Amino acid sequence: MNVYAILAIYKFEMARTRRTLVQSIVAPVISTSLYFIVFGAAIGSRITEVEGVSYGAFIVPGLIMLNLLMHSISNASFAIYFPKFVGTVYEVLSAPVSTVEVVAGYVGAAATKSIILGMIILLTATFFIDIQIEHPIIMLLFVVLTSITFSLLGFILGIWADNFEKLSVVPSLIVTPLVFLGGSFYSTEMLPPFWQSVSLLNPVLYLVSGLRWSFYEIAEVNIIVSLASITAFMLLCFSLVVYMFTTGYKLRS
Amino acid sequence: MNAVTDPILTIRDLNKTYAGGFQALKNINLDINEGEIIALLGPNGAGKTTLISVICGIVQASSGSVQVAGFDIVKNYRKTRSMIGLVPQELTTDSFESVWSTVAFSRGLFGKSARPDHIEKVLKDLSLWEKKDDMIMTLSGGMKRRVLIAKALSHEPTVLFLDEPTAGVDVSLRKDMWNIVEELKAAGVTIILTTHYIEEAEEIADRVGVINNGQLILVEEKTKLMSKLGKKQVTLDLTESLTAIPSALCDYSLELSEDGNQLIYTFSTGGDRTGVTALLDDLKLANIHFRDLNTTQSSLEDIFVNLVEESS
Numbered sequence: 168m169n170v171y172a173i174l175a176i177y178k179f180e181m182a183r184t185r186r187t188l189v190q191s192i193v194a195p196v197i198s199t200s201l202y203f204i205v206f207g208a209a210i211g212s213r214i215t216e217v218e219g220v221s222y223g224a225f226i227v228p229g230l231i232m233l234n235l236l237m238h239s240i241s242n243a244s245f246a247i248y249f250p251k252f253v254g255t256v257y258e259v260l261s262a263p264v265s266t267v268e269v270v271a272g273y274v275g276a277a278a279t280k281s282i283i284l285g286m287i288i289l290l291t292a293t294f295f296i297d298i299q300i301e302h303p304i305i306m307l308l309f310v311v312l313t314s315i316t317f318s319l320l321g322f323i324l325g326i327w328a329d330n331f332e333k334l335s336v337v338p339s340l341i342v343t344p345l346v347f348l349g350g351s352f353y354s355t356e357m358l359p360p361f362w363q364s365v366s367l368l369n370p371v372l373y374l375v376s377g378l379r380w381s382f383y384e385i386a387e388v389n390i391i392v393s394l395a396s397i398t399a400f401m402l403l404c405f406s407l408v409v410y411m412f413t414t415g416y417k418l419r420s
Numbered sequence: 421m422n423a424v425t426d427p428i429l430t431i432r433d434l435n436k437t438y439a440g441g442f443q444a445l446k447n448i449n450l451d452i453n454e455g456e457i458i459a460l461l462g463p464n465g466a467g468k469t470t471l472i473s474v475i476c477g478i479v480q481a482s483s484g485s486v487q488v489a490g491f492d493i494v495k496n497y498r499k500t501r502s503m504i505g506l507v508p509q510e511l512t513t514d515s516f517e518s519v520w521s522t523v524a525f526s527r528g529l530f531g532k533s534a535r536p537d538h539i540e541k542v543l544k545d546l547s548l549w550e551k552k553d554d555m556i557m558t559l560s561g562g563m564k565r566r567v568l569i570a571k572a573l574s575h576e577p578t579v580l581f582l583d584e585p586t587a588g589v590d591v592s593l594r595k596d597m598w599n600i601v602e603e604l605k606a607a608g609v610t611i612i613l614t615t616h617y618i619e620e621a622e623e624i625a626d627r628v629g630v631i632n633n634g635q636l637i638l639v640e641e642k643t644k645l646m647s648k649l650g651k652k653q654v655t656l657d658l659t660e661s662l663t664a665i666p667s668a669l670c671d672y673s674l675e676l677s678e679d680g681n682q683l684i685y686t687f688s689t690g691g692d693r694t695g696v697t698a699l700l701d702d703l704k705l706a707n708i709h710f711r712d713l714n715t716t717q718s719s720l721e722d723i724f725v726n727l728v729e730e731s732s
């Protein structure tokens with residue numbers, strides 16, 4: 168195991184975050200605050216409660232999920248896309264590192280950033296509303312699993328993308344709609360039965376539902392189902408990354 | 421087998437066809453000895469970078485094998501890659517990192533524990549010490565090239581690849597670089613460099629390999645190559661111009677200049693007898709006199725151009 172390499176990549180990526188601190192941390196905090204002001208205060212004052220929880224509190228897990236997904240994907244995809252784009256990836260390709268080590272470095276760093284971000288958003292939320300967390304361990308587990316999984320997905324995206332357009336299309340055209348339609352800001356019980364069933368096809372629903380359960384014990388699907396699906400998706404993404412790296416897909420001509 | 425005489429690098433039947441169907445390497449076979457400096461010469465697009473990239477793990481071979489110190493580059497990539505340092509042809513550096521951190525990063529990536537004293541030495545040897553805290557983005561092209569060399573040397577490789585290291589490089593960097601190459605050679609490092617500048621190969625290489633169209637045309641010790649394929653010319657400035665080469669001299673490969681004022685005699689440096697003495701005697705007999713005599717020797721460049729022309 169080349170531990171020095173994992174640490175080198177991890178530190179390199181974390182240093183990159185420090186340089187872009189505003190973009191990485193401050194921007195999401197501001198946008199989260201705006202969500203609370205608009206959804207929580209303005210609209211929430213009309214919607215008193217959803218399933219026994221105040222509307223402001225109800226949207227917190229969804230907001231955290233939205234940020235985890237977007238930032239895991241964009242951080243990890245950029246981390247590998249950029250070296251590929253400027254050519255510095257030659258060094259990683261010629262280094263005595265295994266796929267697992269490369270992934271541990273890049274995805275580990277991207278996931279770390281997302282987890283920190285998730286916690287900052289949670290903290291920001293407490294300035295606006297009272298939050299109780301029924302199952303903090305499960306909440307943390309969910310945040311960690313989601314961050315790792317979507318960082319893996321971002322890594323795949325970064326390897327696959329051969330231009331900036333492809334890089335930004337997945338987060339904005341796929342993830343954002345899925346998050347908004349996945350019950351982040353409403354309960355699917357508010358929808359007609361047909362759309363309730365359609366919502367069950369949205370993978371993000373399982374994540375939001377699971378995270379919300381860890382907060383308030385309210386869920387659209389069983390927590391076990393949520394945990395199982397995120398774990399399965401993580402393994403799938405991991406296998407795909409290993410496959411891509413081992414075959415040299417888009418990395419080694 | 422005796423470890424001392426085993427080649428450090430063994431390339432066998434190596435082929436590379438890129439995805440588009442272009443064959444960049446055709447059945448390359450090459451042994452490189454430990455501690456030697458070998459220069460790979462070849463025109464643009466010959467396949468030099470492709471060959472290096474396969475050995476370093478950046479490009480996958482289509483068939484054939486490469487061993488470094490007896491280890492296969494695919495099966496034992498950890499062993500082989502940790503022995504290799506690569507200075508790439510393109511100036512591909514990070515932008516926002518400092519010189520120090522990018523060099524330290526390379527060392528870590530190659531699985532070595534931190535050794536600030538070593539990195540300090542590398543940076544000082546490359547006149548980068550004053551710049552160690554500067555952002556790479558702010559450096560000139562020459563300085564960036566130095567950073568790439570420093571990165572390659574950060575993990576103390578035993579085999580060093582320099583892919584066109586002096587393309588577009590100023591005199592002082594060339595000097596620094598050759599000093600480092602000498603020092604590394606003295607320490608037993610094997611150096612494989614590619615270049616367009618034949619003087620460079622002439623200056624520092626022990627052996628020369630010529631690549632053209634993906635084929636390794638020949639590999640030869642530099643001195644042997646030059647004596648085997650090198651030619652010498654004697655130019656005689658005649659006191660009286662000639663209109664044609666006298667028939668008495670037609671056994672010699674002589675050329676007469678356009679104006680008839682010079683006789684040019686070309687001979688191979690490889691032969692035991694050059695025929696110069698006999699020619700001079702015969703000139704006297706033919707009553708041809710000359711004012712002056714010049715000799716020129718073909719450089720590696722001429723040899724190279726001939727080889728490449730022959731092969732294509």
Ligand SMILES: Nc1ncnc2c1ncn2[C@@H]1O[C@H](COP(=O)(O)OP(=O)(O)O)[C@@H](O)[C@H]1O
Nearest residue numbers: 420438442444463464465466467468469470471
């Ligand atoms: N990734 C690639 N895909 C397709 N063709 C390539 C690729 N890289 C290099 N080539 C082609 O392979 C040939 C050899 O290139 P290269 O090894 O860079 O030559 P050299 O370093 O001797 O100039 C060239 O014709 C080049 O166009």
Ligand SMILES: [Mg+2]
Nearest residue numbers: 468469470509
């Ligand atoms: Mg080249």
